[in-house]
Amino acid sequence: MAIDLLYNVLIFLGAAVLIVPLIKRLGLGEVLGYLLAGVMIGPSVLGLVPDADAVLQFSQVGIVFLLFVIGLELKPSRLRLMRKAVFGFGSLQVAVTTALLTGLGLAAGLSPTAALVVGFSLGLCSTPLVLQLLGERGELGSRHGRYAFALLLFQDLAAIPVLAALPLLAGETPLAGGWPALAGEVLVAVAAFAGLIVGGRYLLRPLFRYAAATRSREVFAGTALLVVIGAALVMELAGLSMALGAFIAGVLLADSEYRHSIEADIEPFRGLLLGLFFMAVGMTAQIGLLGERPGLVLGLAAALLAAKWLSLVITAKAYGTGWRASLNLGALLSQGGEFGFVLLTAAGAAALVDPALVGLLVLVVSLSMAATPVLFQAHASLVRPLFKARRRRRDFDRPPQHGPQIIIAGFGRFGQIMGRALQGLKIPYTVLDINADHVEFVRRYGNEVYFGDASRLDLLEAAGADRARVLVVAVGDIEASMRIVHRVRRRFPHLRLYARARDRYHAQLLMRAGVTDIIRELLPASLELTREVLVGLGIPRDQAQHTIDTFRPHDEQALRRQLEAFGNEQRQMQTIQAAARELEELYEADEDIATTAPDRPSGRS
CATH class of the missing domain: 1.20.1530.20 (Na+/H+ antiporter like fold)
Structure with missing residues (x-):
């Protein structure tokens, strides 16, 4: 039988x-x-x-x-x-x-x-x-x-x-x-x-x-x-x-x-x-x-x-x-x-x-x-073709494309903020999140969230990835995030990727995978809080903001240099130490920062 x-x-x-x-x-x-x-x-x-x-x-x-x-x-x-x-x-x-x-x-x-x-x-x-x-x-x-x-x-x-x-x-x-x-x-x-x-x-x-x-x-x-x-x-x-x-x-x-x-x-x-x-x-x-x-x-x-x-x-x-x-x-x-x-x-x-x-x-x-x-x-x-030749549509008369322009993978605290902004602008988007309990909770507040693993290509296709323009990788887990990035870049090369990085290591992984639009989740909040601490120490607000504005591009450059030494721990340490010295020298050379900074102890913290 x-x-x-x-x-x-x-x-x-x-x-x-x-x-x-x-x-x-x-x-x-x-x-x-x-x-x-x-x-x-x-x-x-x-x-x-x-x-x-x-x-x-x-x-x-x-x-x-x-x-x-x-x-x-x-x-x-x-x-x-x-x-x-x-x-x-x-x-x-x-x-x-x-x-x-x-x-x-x-x-x-x-x-x-x-x-x-x-x-x-x-x-x-x-x-x-x-x-x-x-x-x-x-x-x-x-x-x-x-x-x-x-x-x-x-x-x-x-x-x-x-x-x-x-x-x-x-x-x-x-x-x-x-x-x-x-x-x-x-x-x-x-x-x-x-x-x-x-x-x-x-x-x-x-x-x-x-x-x-x-x-x-x-x-x-x-x-x-x-x-x-x-x-x-x-x-x-x-x-x-x-x-x-x-x-x-x-x-x-x-x-x-x-x-x-x-x-x-x-x-x-x-x-x-x-x-x-x-x-x-x-x-x-x-x-x-x-x-x-x-x-x-x-x-x-x-x-x-x-x-x-x-x-x-x-x-x-x-x-x-x-x-x-x-x-x-x-x-x-x-x-x-x-x-x-x-x-x-x-x-x-x-x-x-x-x-x-x-x-x-x-x-x-x-x-x-x-x-x-x-x-x-x-x-x-x-x-x-006979009907197409007889009837030519004007550009503004074309019917709108169906499907989401944006897919958000992961709808935790990070993704929800983006979703609220997009919803206010009436920009259609689809959200995929793998946590069933979280999805159920978020949907109670009227959010259109779907349960699913965004690293699965068949699921992304069902969600409209072949028609979307942008994929936002807002997943907190580093391994899951990289799995999504690698598979999407191979299967949907037209999608522009925006990614959330948990830390510098995660950011380097994303950069090595070819992702250029990266936001380190703690960096903006940390810099804002640092600015307020400086103001609390008596530094004028505009000078404190100037200090933060100087730090940000230097940190980005240091991250790129560290990427070149990725996988070599000794070179990574040397690069980090060199970046710290360069930042001190940069601050000392900047008259606006040097003249307004409070007294600092010698040595590095």
């Missing part, structure tokens, strides 16, 4: 490593590569992994993780703002597309019920495929990206009651107990939905706070997996969608200080399982039908793409979207989706649709999914 499992893992990894990079190098995206890899190893071609249905069922977990990560990006306030797009644009598109495809089904000779089921099933789009394409091109935040997500979310919600209604359309009793049993199932689903929201609201943060206190990355990652799978399982047992449960859990954590850490830990699982899902879709495609009736299969796939493209453009224009966004949506969402597989298979089992037609339509949906990356790439290359 273990050997068979390892064999299958080897086949999947080998196919992905060989085919996906090649397809991606051609500019066609990762999704098409995974689909083709699945076709090659599936039963229709090489037959290396025969049980495609079992793989597809397991790989649905990838969609669960995808929806959880999407939920993490959507704060409840933003979700409330999207409700019009979700229910307005989403319901309009589903209605128009279902009506168009149902009409085509009636024209092809299907019964009204079968035509309606087929029309709705084919009208659904592929959530992981579309979001993967948008993510690859960095267009999730664009206008068409936001509308696409709203539409996909509504479709996922709408598919659940339709799936439950299939037995009713087939003339069957929904449950063995009849309508009372159906009412009980509805109550269970509503209770599970409400329980997930209420429980997640009050239990998730304490759970992650407990995990963060262990300072174990494995425990924290395990907690994230527990939440995702647990939420998905609760909704599945209640008769709802696993993806919906994961999405709700993500939304509940979107305002949490642990959001970036959770996203960074979940991301590897999401990527691997989504790749497995697309490979499983390719494996289930009955390529033999394409060889037997290529004209029919390709013609239906082309008709599906054209009909959905037309319905999407019409819907988007009717909703008030411009031509550019409407055409983007048409090119992006014209394929069938994974929920279409589920609904068509269930309809075939309920004798609503002929099983032979179900197999044909599943292949058509698979081909439409495989064609989408190519069509979207062609659209981006051929259609979008």
Whole structure:
């Protein structure tokens, strides 16, 4: 059994490593590569992994993780703002597309019920495929990206009651107990939905706070997996969608200080399982039908793409979207989706649709999914430039860049002062701090602080380091500070680094690492207090300030000379002694300082 499992893992990894990079190098995206890899190893071609249905069922977990990560990006306030797009644009598109495809089904000779089921099933789009394409091109935040997500979310919600209604359309009793049993199932689903929201609201943060206190990355990652799978399982047992449960859990954590850490830990699982899902879709495609009736299969796939493209453009224009966004949506969402597989298979089992037609339509949906990356790439290359040439934006009309300009690593007393000043100037910034208790305390006062280790590159990426301009290393621990500096300079060379140094040794380490903007945390306060002590001794304030102003550049020069002797203790001592003598001579040579200084004992303190 273990050997068979390892064999299958080897086949999947080998196919992905060989085919996906090649397809991606051609500019066609990762999704098409995974689909083709699945076709090659599936039963229709090489037959290396025969049980495609079992793989597809397991790989649905990838969609669960995808929806959880999407939920993490959507704060409840933003979700409330999207409700019009979700229910307005989403319901309009589903209605128009279902009506168009149902009409085509009636024209092809299907019964009204079968035509309606087929029309709705084919009208659904592929959530992981579309979001993967948008993510690859960095267009999730664009206008068409936001509308696409709203539409996909509504479709996922709408598919659940339709799936439950299939037995009713087939003339069957929904449950063995009849309508009372159906009412009980509805109550269970509503209770599970409400329980997930209420429980997640009050239990998730304490759970992650407990995990963060262990300072174990494995425990924290395990907690994230527990939440995702647990939420998905609760909704599945209640008769709802696993993806919906994961999405709700993500939304509940979107305002949490642990959001970036959770996203960074979940991301590897999401990527691997989504790749497995697309490979499983390719494996289930009955390529033999394409060889037997290529004209029919390709013609239906082309008709599906054209009909959905037309319905999407019409819907988007009717909703008030411009031509550019409407055409983007048409090119992006014209394929069938994974929920279409589920609904068509269930309809075939309920004798609503002929099983032979179900197999044909599943292949058509698979081909439409495989064609989408190519069509979207062609659209981006051929259609979008026409709109760019026609419409030139003025410099001041460009939309603002999303994401923080500044990331502050460490939010102790040092970082908080900077944060207060930036907040007063309304300059956006993101804070990462590894102390979970400290993060929880600071957030009570309204500060936007996130729990996480800023030395982790995946966490920095999740926090927006690729878009930020400045990283402030305000971490007190010297080893952690240097780890952040070294990794950031290699991965994000565009970031300008400002660093807090605990002492001269720390400052020298930072300088050796190439950091030029350094503040020694005790130096400014020490010099200010020294000035006040001199004033207390009777020295005029302006002369005391002159003394401090003379000391500061000399100390900076001495620090640079000591840097040259770094690692050689004997040379370091000689340099320090020489700097002390130079300072005395500098003060003695300065008439303003010499004439106002109080009597000093001989020798050096």
